[in-house]
Amino acid sequence: MKKTLFFLLAFSGAAVAQRYTTEVFSQVNVNANVSYAQNIDFLTSKFTNPANIAADVTEIKTALALGQPIPAKFFNPADPASDVKVRDLKMDVYSPVGDNATDRPLAIYVHTGNFLPPGINGGINGSKSDSSAIAMCEKLAKRGFVAIAADYRLGWNPLDPNQFVRRAQLLNAVYRSLHDMKELVRVVKADAANLGIDPNRIVMFGEGSGGYVALAFVTLDKWAEVEIPKFINPATSSSFIDSNQVGNIEGLNGLLNLYADNGQSTDIAMCVNMGGALADISWLEAGDAPMIAFHCVRDPFAPFGDGTVVVPTTQDDVVDVSGANTFMVKANALGNNNSFTSQTYNDPITLAARARYGVTYNYIFSAPFDTITVNTAEGLYPVVQPLSASLFTNVGAPWQWWDPAGPIASDTFSAGPPVITYHMAGLAGNPNMSPSYGRTYQDTILGYVTPRLINAMNIVSNEEFALNSRIDLYPNPATKTLVLNISDANLNIESYQVIDATARVVMNGNLINGFNELNVEGLTPGVYFVKVQTNEGESVQRFIKK
Incomplete structure (x- = not known):
């Protein structure tokens, strides 16, 4: 019943946009595990011996320069013949069956996972094969989009006792993920004809930590933005990011970077944030791509307003960031979202979002920070879940679900006694978790996003109206x-x-x-x-x- 309801709500805007606002295709083709890039893997490489690193990188880059494949030893973490390891990054491409269109908008879905593999990140999800990622890409394809869920490189140490080390490693993890998405955009633009996409109509969805990546993608465009005080290493007075090692903002150059410019722009048309935050509000400037945000008001890990990123596994602080309640106000004030905020929306999903604007809610912290007021910002959908008695069991991602009997969900999270599985631990922060519950939230997200996306990206042409x-x-x-x-x-x-x-x-x-x-x-x-x-x-x- 809920699925049908949200299906019908999508038609409340404009009937001519039915292809993109609702599921007009019944079947989806998935081209799985397509290699889109190869780059140095910081999760499995050893960087303790500079001489070995230099030799390995030279061998890798020489092979690439000669048009030869990278030797197999670099892809096997267990092979002692190299210290530097390379990851083959893959994508799953979802497209509607029976669709002959050649200029479809592309939706890139950046998964969650705290920049660590599932299990190691303290949770069950964290890959392009997450249930939420698969379902969202299928829903988008059935609406007439091409959708891509892609790998990106992982790796940092959330257990380091030094907050500056944690901050440096997390910032670099985000930076590498940003590079991977930049490379993905370059690759798909170059292959637009084969994919049947319009390279000028790309939207990036980011879920959880993927939201940080999507927001950075459309806002981080100057080197000075990674040299602000909170990103400066107090021991060196330089940025935590060393472009000589990892490359520039576009993901090019650098000793430990393999990407090369193929002549394609990395510009995208729009981004959608689902539970992530903006690394620094100063990154957001006039002219940045339009953005829409879904954020749980009581998210304990990614702040809804201005606050501190917390490590899910240890609850340690990492770095101050700005959540959707802050950055959406600025995005609108700058005029970045005029392409969709200037239009009229009176559908029930929009009205539900607006009903929460200006409302003050009991918050997750003690007084004097025990309340929070939702700002009025078109494009912001505040998700309100009940206030939990425990800080870190407040719900931050109700659109996620998993198989309770899956290989990680059934593993032991805590030996106890009593024994706690990852599934049991996950339920603490998502007690209503189920496929139907998660899909209902996804339907709400797409019911809100697609009419605005159509306006922002000018998807429905006069010819289609005619x-x-x-x-x-x-x-x-x-x-x-x-x-x-x-x-x-x-x-x-x-x-x-x-x-x-x-x-x-x-x-x-x-x-x-x-x-x-x-x-x-x-x-x-x-x-x-x-x-x-x-x-x-x-x-x-x-x-x-x-």
């Missing part, structure tokens, strides 16, 4: 017969589908140019969509069966 006007559909509502009248001789009809409100195809066939009657008497009363494939594109229109 195409629907050339195909008449009546009567509406229909009882026995639905007429499709195509009077334009230049419009060649290839096929049609009738799709119900759960995205299931219930009728299909061929049409002729002219007058067509469809027998809909046998359909269950309700809302349906007629998708007509033509030589000029795809038309989707809604009708009601009485």
Whole structure:
């Protein structure tokens, strides 16, 4: 019932945008584990011997310069023949089955995981194969997008007792992940024709730690921004990031970096944050890409307002950041979001978000920090979960779920007594966890995002508006017969589908140019969509069966 409700809500904006606001495709093709990049792996490499490092890097870069594959020893962490290790980064590409469009918008999904592998990060999730990542990419593909869930490099030490060391390592982990996403964007833009995407319409979704990456992607554009006081190493008076070692902001150059410029821009059109934060509010400037944010008001690890990032495994402080309640206000004030804030939205999901603006909630800290007020910022969806009795069991990601019997979920988190599994520990911070619960939140996210995304990226063209006007559909509502009248001789009809409100195809066939009657008497009363494939594109229109 909930899935159907959110499916219908997506049509409250503009019917002509049905392809992108709802699931008009019933099947998704997944091209899994496609290699998109190779780079030095800081999680498995040993950096204790400078001579070995120099020799290994020289061998790797020489092979690349000669157009040869990197030797196998560098990909095997257990092989003692090299100290430096390389990770082959892969992506899963989701696309709608039966779609002939060649200029589809691309959604890149950056997974969560605290920049560490699942289990080591203290949780169950943390890869492109997370249930939340798979489901969101499938939902986007069924709406007509191409979606990509991609690996990125991991590795830092959250257990180091020195806060400055933790901060330096985390900042570098984010920086490397940013480089990986920069490389991914360059690669997919170069391959846009094969992927069937418009390289100028790319949106990056970031979940949890992936949200930090997505926000950094659209805001970090000057070297001076990593030289602000909180990113300065007190022992050296220099930035925690050494560009001579790891490369510049675009992910190019540097001793321990293998990426090369392929001539493609890394600009993207938009970003969507789901539970991440902005490393520093000063990074956000006029002209940055539009952004939308979903953030749990009582998230204990990534602050909703201004606060401190906390290590999930140890609850230690790392660095001060700005959450969605802060950066969305600034993004709107700068005019960065004018492309979608200037439009009118009165759907129930938007109204639910606005109902929380200006509301003061009991907060997760003790007085005098025991309340927080949600700012009024179009594009901000504040997620309100009950206040937990324990700080770190407040819910921060209700859109996540996992298999309780999975290989990590069933592992021992604490030997006890009593024994606590990762699943049991995960439930403490997500007590209502289930596929249906998580999908409901994802439907809310997409119901809010897609109308704004369509406006911000100018996805629906005048030609698409005109195409629907050339195909008449009546009567509406229909009882026995639905007429499709195509009077334009230049419009060649290839096929049609009738799709119900759960995205299931219930009728299909061929049409002729002219007058067509469809027998809909046998359909269950309700809302349906007629998708007509033509030589000029795809038309989707809604009708009601009485």
